[in-house]
Amino acid sequence: MTGALMVATVAAIVSDDHAPPLARGRRLASAPMPANDHAVVLRGAGRRYGERAALRDVSLELPAGQTLVVFGPNGAGKTTLLRMLATLLRPHAGEVHVLGRPLPDDGYAVRGRIGFLGHEPLLYRELSGRENLRFHARLHRRPRARVEEVLDAVGMSARADDPIAELSRGMVQRLAIARTVLHEPELLLLDEPLAHLDPAAATQVQRLIGRASGRTRVVTSHDPAGGLEGADLALGLRGGRVALLAPASTVTAAQITELYA
Amino acid sequence: MLVFFYAPLDADQGFVQKIFYLHVPMAIVALCGFVAGGAMGIMHLRTRDQSWDLRSYVTIHISVILAVGVLVTGSIWARASWGHWWVWDEPMLVSFLIVFLLYATYWPLRFSIEDKEKQSRYASVFAIVAGAFVPLNFAAVRMAEQFTHPQTGATVGGGMPPKFALTFAVAFIGMTCLFVTLCKYEMASKHATFRLRALKRKLAGDDDALAVGSRSAAPQL
C-alpha cells in the first residue's frame, strides 16, 4: 500500500544518511597521522562566524606533554580555538589534528581523551555535584569510585550533595575542574581555569590541571607573567590571527601586554 | 511558455471549470515542490554544499506561493460550486491549509537562527521533516474525508473525457514550466546579489570588514 511505499522510501533515504562519520562514529582512522609525538597540529586553521572570521590562518604544533598558553584580548579567538580543539566546532578552513587524528572526521575517536573546561561549568544547577559527576562518569564509562576520587582531589567531598545552585562560584569551578579530569584525558583544554578560585584552591587543583599533571595542555590566560611561567609555548591572538608564536622562555611579559594595546 | 499557460483558458467549459485547470496543476506541482525541497535538504546535509540549501530555499519559497494560489483558487471554486468560501470536505483544500501553515514557519525559523551555517542546516532538517509530512498529511486528510463524505473523492481527477484530459495535461505541463522558471529566476537573482555583495566586500578591502550586519532568512553562498 502507499504506506509501505512511503516507509520504504524513507528507509532508503535514511540508510544513506547514516554515512556522516561525525554522527555514526564507526569510521576507522582515515588520514595518515602527521608527526606522531605532536598532540596538537594546526595548519592554516580558520573558523568563520557569519561573514566575520573568528580565526584566521592559525598554524602551530604542540608536542605531547607540553603546555601552550594562549593570550589575547577579548574577542581575539581564544575561546573559538579551544572549542575547535575540543571538537565542539568544526574548522571551516585548514587542517586540525588533535592527538594524531584529523578533525572533524575523527572527532569521535578523540573526544574521550580530551578534557575541556570552558567558561560554563557544564553542570546542571538543580542536581548536586555528586550527581552531576556521576552522570559524566556514566557518559565516559568510568566507575563510581573515580567520582569520589576527584571530589576528594578538589576538596569538595563535604559539599558534594548540595545542588550546584547553592554553591559559591569558586566551589562550582572546583567541581567543573573535577568534571574535566574525571575521565583522565590526555589533552587538557582550559579556558581561564583559575578564575574564581582562591589561592588555596588554585594550589590544590594544580596537581590535576597544572604543569605537574604531566598532560598536554592548552591554557588561556590574561596573566602575562603567570601564564608564561607555566608554559612551553606561547601564542598571542589578535583579531583571530596569530600575532605572536614562540617558545615561552623567549617571550617577555611586556610583549604580551602589547597584544592588549 | 506563456502560450502553454494561456491555452487552457481557451477550453470553454464555463468559468468554474477553468479554475479547475489552474487549481489542480498548481496543487500537484506545489506538492511535488515541497517534497523536492525536502530532497534538496537531504542533499545539503550530505554534501554540506550551500548551493543545495539555496535550491531548497527557493523551491520551498515558490511552492508556498503556489500553495497560496491553490488556497485562493480552491476558495473561489468552492464559492462558485457550493456557495461557501471554504469547505472542509475538499481534502486538497484542507491539506494545503495545513501544509501552508507549516511552511509559513520556515521563514521565522530561518530568521531566528543567526549563524548562517546553522541556519542552513536547521532549515534543511525542517525541509526534510516537512517534505515527508506532506504526503502523509494528504493521505490522512483524504482518508478522514472519505469516511465522513464518501462522495467527494470523485471531484478531483479520476475518469476525465479525453478532451478535458488533454487540456488538463497541457495545463499541468505549463504549470511545471512556470514553477521551474520561477525557481531559476529567483536563484539567478540571489546569485547576482551574492556576487554584488562579494564585490562590495572586495572593494572595501578586507573580508574581516564589519559584517553585512543585517540578519536575514535567506541563505548565503
Added chain:
Amino acid sequence: MRQTVAALLAKELALELRTREAVPAMVLFSITTYVVFHFGLDRDRLTGDLAAGVLWVTLLFAAILGINRLFVADHEQGGFDGFLLAPVDRTALLVAKVIALFSFLCVVEVVAVPAFAVLLLGPGLMQAMPALLLVLVAANAGIAVVGTLVAALAIQTRARDLIVPLLALPLLIPAVLAAARTTTPLLAEGGAAALSGDWLAVLALYDLLFALIAYAVFDFLLED
C-alpha cells in the same frame, strides 16, 4: 548505546523530579482546559466524536507545554556541550529525550484522562479502557517523537516559545486526527464500540515514519 540512553534518561527523570516543572504544569493546564471547554461549548456531558476531539485537543496543547521545556535545561546550563564532549553515539540523546517526553505524557494522562471522565465525559470510561490505553500509547509515541524533533529544532532559535507551537501543531495534526478518529467509537453514547483499526494503523505509520526521520536527521541538529 543503551548505557548512554540509560544515563541520560536517569538524568532527565532526576531533574524533573527535583524541579517538578513540566509535569504538574501540564496536568493543571489540562484540567483548566476542560473547564474552558465546558464554558466554551456550554455542555455538561460529551460523547462520541466531540468527547474524543476535546480530549485530544487538550492533550495536544498540554504536550506543547512539555515540548517547550524539553531542552531548556540543557541549553541554558551547558548540558549540550557536556554531552557533545562525551565519546558516545549522539542519537542516544534523541532516544532518551523521546522516552522522557513519552513518560511525562503518560504520567500526565494518568491524571488528565480520569479527570476528563469525571468532568466532561458522558459514558463510562471503564468499558473503553484497554482499547483507550492502546490509543494513548500509540499517540503518545508519535507526539513524543515529533515533539522532541521540534524541540531540538527550536531550542537554537531566538524565539523558541513561538516556533515550537508553530511547527509542532501542523506536524501533529495527522496524529491528533488519527487518535481522535480511533477514540470516537470508544466514547460513543451507547457504550464503547470496537476501535477503528484503520485509524490505528495510520497512527502506527505516522509513528514509524517520523521515528525513522528523527533518527536520521537528529545528529545534524547537534553539530557545531
